[in-house]
Amino acid sequence: MADQKLKSKSSRSIREESKPAKRHYKEDTKYRYESKTPPLPTSSVTMEELIKQRESLKxxxxxxxxxNYLDTKVKLQKHNKYDKSKDNTVLKYKRKHSSDQKKDDKNIVNTSPDHIDSEDEESIIxxxxxxxxxLLEKFITSSHEHKSESIKEENIIESASSSNETDNQIQKPQITTVTKETRDMFSEKDDFIFNNDSEFVTQDNENNTQLIDNWDDPEGYYNTRIGDIIDSRYTIKCILGQGVFASVVRAHDIKNGNKDVAIKIIRNNDLMYKxxxxxxxFLKEINDGDIENKYHCVKFIRQFMHKGHLCLVLESLHMDMRGVIKKYGKHGLNMKALxxxxxxxxxxxxxxxxxxxxxxxVKPDNILVNEKKNILKLCDFGxxxxAEDNDATPYLVSRFYRAPEIILGIPYKHGVDIWSAACTIFEMATGKILFTGSSNNKMLKCFMDFKxxxxxxxxxxxxxxxQHFNYNNNFLLHKKDELSGREKVVEISNVCATKDLHSVLKKSANNLTTKDEKKLGQxxxxxxxxxxxxxxxxxSILECLKHPFIQEELEK
Incomplete structure (x- = not known):
């Protein structure tokens, strides 16, 4: 029995030793000093000790x-203007602070020990x-003043005099509010005031790539604006037209007595630039080959770069042949002009x-005439x-003026320009397009209707x-089925001419005299x-120039 009692005592003592020792707050002085937070009330702490602690904290x-007030005063001396909204913020802060202190004083005197401890902890927090x-507001203010210097905490907190002296000296206190970039994550209110002052921004129009891109439309054409001055010399007056390769504008040459010029602004991409x-x-070669300006090709003046566009300055003429036909030759131009x-x-x-x-x-759109309508010039050499670089391509030349050798893929030379010139002359004579096929295949059918x-x-x-003829050289006409709408191929073995060129020319001409009828036959x-x-x-071209239609003057 004695042995059992000894064993029970020893086990009890072991359990007591294994329990964690009770930690008394009085002994942990280091923790109390670092936190500066009053401990929970115990029976050993008296009311007088709590009041003394409260006084020291105050x-x-x-x-x-x-x-803090002295720091605010130093900042105020550097500014001449004050923000009323910030003044109100400081006044509210002072009133609230003073009222909180009065409440704390009352609570210290009139409350019980238990209640004092809980309120002290909340007020200190x-x-x-x-x-x-x-401190955060001071840090933001100093960071604006010293952009490149880092602000240390010991430089923020400076020596100061008593609060009474500070209150008497400061008339218009200013507290810098927390900006959007540095918010206080522990704040209970979202009462931030942001600085909405306007900022003056200067931008370099020449070197700003985003702005340069705005000069072009999505297809690379230059966005022309009437009145713009380009190359510090040319004032844009009107837009003449736009083609596959470029847009053309009329401008005044400031350095040459405001003389009219035409500027061809090439599209802004590598292919069009080349x-x-x-x-x-070609323009320079033509200029050198026609120094006396006798051969009716548009004169080239100079070139320059503008916003990534190659610009060609050419002589300005009044209008193109398409416009002349629409305005003066709905039924064909007069024989003398033709x-x-x-x-x-x-x-x-x-x-x-x-x-x-x-x-x-060669087509009416690429032929220009002067204001008097007596001089014609060929333009647009894009x-x-x-002649030796003529690769076979079925879509060279505008379709209505395309020669048959281009459509069939036969090696071509200067004959393609002569064919296009004949189509253009017919259009000037009648006001109508000679071959109106909607595709290369339809164009061949139009040729065969006449020839x-x-x-x-x-x-x-x-x-x-x-693509257009079978092994028997029968023509394969591509057309849509009227019922299904699908494209079908119709073989035509017997092709005969169904139209006469003379009758078409005569039908378009009205009130012809006998002299005009003779020229019409020519x-x-x-x-x-x-x-x-x-x-x-x-x-050939020489034979064309010697032909009676061109050589013989119209009889009076």
């Missing part, structure tokens, strides 16, 4: 407040929150052949090429012959000799 808070907010450089080389225009157009093609250049886009079947010998040379013969399938049998 003195410490007064010192902190006096330091509130004061620390306010102090933290003030095409523009190619056209530039002869003059035909001669000048052939002179332009003669110069190009002499230089070995194929224009490859599609031009050298009959293609020779088999010529078709064998065609690279794209199989015109029909002139066009017939040009509109020949085989380019080698087609009239």
């Amino acid at each position: 003195k410490e808070l007064k010192k902190i407040n006096s330091k 509130e004061q620390r929150r306010k102090r933290r907010k003030q 095409t523009g450089l190619k056209e530039l080389s 002869m003059s225009y035909s001669r000048q157009l052939m002179l332009a093609l003669r110069l190009l052949k002499k230089l070995g250049i194929i224009h490859a886009d 599609s031009a090429s050298k 009959g079947k293609f020779p088999a010998k010529l078709l064998r040379k065609g690279k794209f012959k199989d 015109l029909k013969e002139f066009l017939d000799r040009i509109l020949v399938y085989d380019a080698y049998q087609r009239m």
Whole structure:
């Protein structure tokens, strides 16, 4: 029994030793000093000790407040203007602070020990929150004044005098509010005031790539605005037109007595830039080949770069031939003007052949006339090429003026320009387009309506012959089925000419005199000799210039 009692005592003592020792708050002085938070009331703490602690805390808070007010005074001396809203914030803060102190004094005297401890802890936490907010505000103010210097905590808290002296000296206190970038995450209210002052921003229009991009539309064309001055020399007056390669504007040359010029602004992409450089080389070559300006090609003046666009400055003319036909020749131009225009157009093609250049886009839109309507000039050399660089392509030249050798893929030369010139002259004579096919296949059908079947010998040379003719050289017409709407191919073996060029020309002309009828017959013969399938049998440019339609003057 004695042994059992000893064992029970020893086990009890072991359990007591294993229990954690009770921690007395009095012994943990280090923790109490670091936190500066009053402990929970115990029987050993008297009322007098609590009051003394409270008084010491109040003195410490007064010192902190006096330091903050002195810092505010120093900042105020650097500013000449004050924000009324911020003044109100400071006054509210002072009133609230004084009222809180009065309440705390009353609570210290009139409350019981238990209640004093809980309120002391809350008030101290509130004061620390306010102090933290003030330190943060001071830090933000100093960071605006010293942009590149880091602010240390010991430089924020400075020596200060008593709070009474500070209150007497400060008339208009100012507290910098917390900005959007540095909010107090412990704040209980979202009473932040943001600085909405306007900022002056200067931007470099020349080097700002985003602004430069705004000069172009999505397709790379220059966004032209009337009145803009480009290259510090040319004032844009109107927009003349826009093509595949560029847009064209009319401008006044400030350095040349406000003389009118035409500026071709090439689209802003690599392909169009290379095409523009190619056209530039042709224009310079044409200028050198026609120093006396006799061959009716538009004169080139100079070039420059603007907002990433290559700009070609050309002589300005009044309007293009398309506009002339619409305004003056709905039923065709008069015979005298037609002869003059035909001669000048052939002179332009003669110069190009002499230089070995194929224009490859002769049409009324690319022919300009002056204000008096007596001078014609060929323009737009964006599609031009050298005669030896003629690669087979089925879509060269605008479709209504496209020669058959281009559609069939037969090697071509200057004959394509002569064919296009004949189509243009017919349009000037009648006011109507000669061949109106909606595709290359339909264009071949239009040719055959006037000229009959293609020779088999010529078709064998065609690279794209199989797209339009079968092994028997029968024409394959592509058209849509009327019921299903699907495209179908119709083989046509017997192709015969169904239209006569002379009757079409005569139908368009009204009130012809006998002299005009004679010239009309010459015109029909002139066009017939040009509109020949085989380019080698087609009239040459020299033969065209010697033809009676051009050479013989109209009888009076």
